Amino acid sequence: MYKRPMLSKELVAASTVPLVLSVLTDGESYGYALIGRVRELSGGQIEWSEGMLYPVLHWMEKEGLVEAEWRESGAGRKRKYYRISRTGRRALANEKDQWLAVHTTLSRLWKPQTKPA
């Protein structure tokens, strides 16, 4: 049934904050666009259940990782735009170190087994 392996629930939960922060380093964005950007970048492997992103964004706002602002968009729609904060950048650097440590370790472990017949 599945065309591509999807991320497990736990991994999705753990990676949401670094993914959001990373996308926001390219500039401010809003929920719908964030979801689209992550889906596109992951080649469809990361599929958030869309509504769940907003509580995470609000938690990040409370923690000061992002700053948010309501603005009217072109179509007369009120949108909440999120921007990464200084604290967010520091948190992202920290996250990056951790994810790279996991990635490096796993890569080394899996090296002999790549490309099975």
Added chain:
Amino acid sequence: METSNETGLNEVIRRWRAGLADTGTMRPGDLDELETHLRDAIDRLASTGLTPEEAFLVASRRLGTAGGLTIEFAKVNRREIWLTRVLWMVGGIVAAVLLEKLSSTVVNLALFANASIQLKGQPLVWLVLGAQWFAVLTMAGLVWVTVRNLPGWLRSAAASAQRHPWLMASSVAIGLLLVTALSVGTQVLVFRGAGGTAELGTVMVWRSYTMLLAPLIVWPALLGWLLRRRARSIAQ
């Protein structure tokens, strides 16, 4: 054609939003944000050739069910949810005090009338019991309608109270002052005018029966009903 479609879609979205609002876990801003997301997604899907209804179905499905969203939003909005609950509880206490004072005013007036215009026997007892039961049953009824399906007037009253907190607080203060003055004032009338008559004794006995009986029957019944309802909604 286009406009009737749009009105239909707006109505569907309005109902969808009301359904989420009813869960009581989302702030108005949260609902605004979700609605904008839904409309963005509908626009995108409609541009691929889906009808507005189809686009709505797919978009709302992707956004998540009310149940799933409630759980996630409840985690971040804990403070707001708790504050809302406490506000309703305090509102209930104020309503109970108001009703109690009003009913005791009626009782006192009946007793006073008993002394001055000789309102005797049966009518007096019925008036006293009626006033007390009215207060208890109205309170129970308020709890019942609030839990079953919050009526529109109560919903808009709560919303306008939130918009004008100090107006609300001062009208509650004035209201309480007024009913307290009424019930104390009429009590004084009774003590001055109707002390010691035989009817007063009978009425007082009946009154204390009601005061014991009403809470003993009505509140446990209501509590049992609430607990059962909660258990069933959790099991769903």
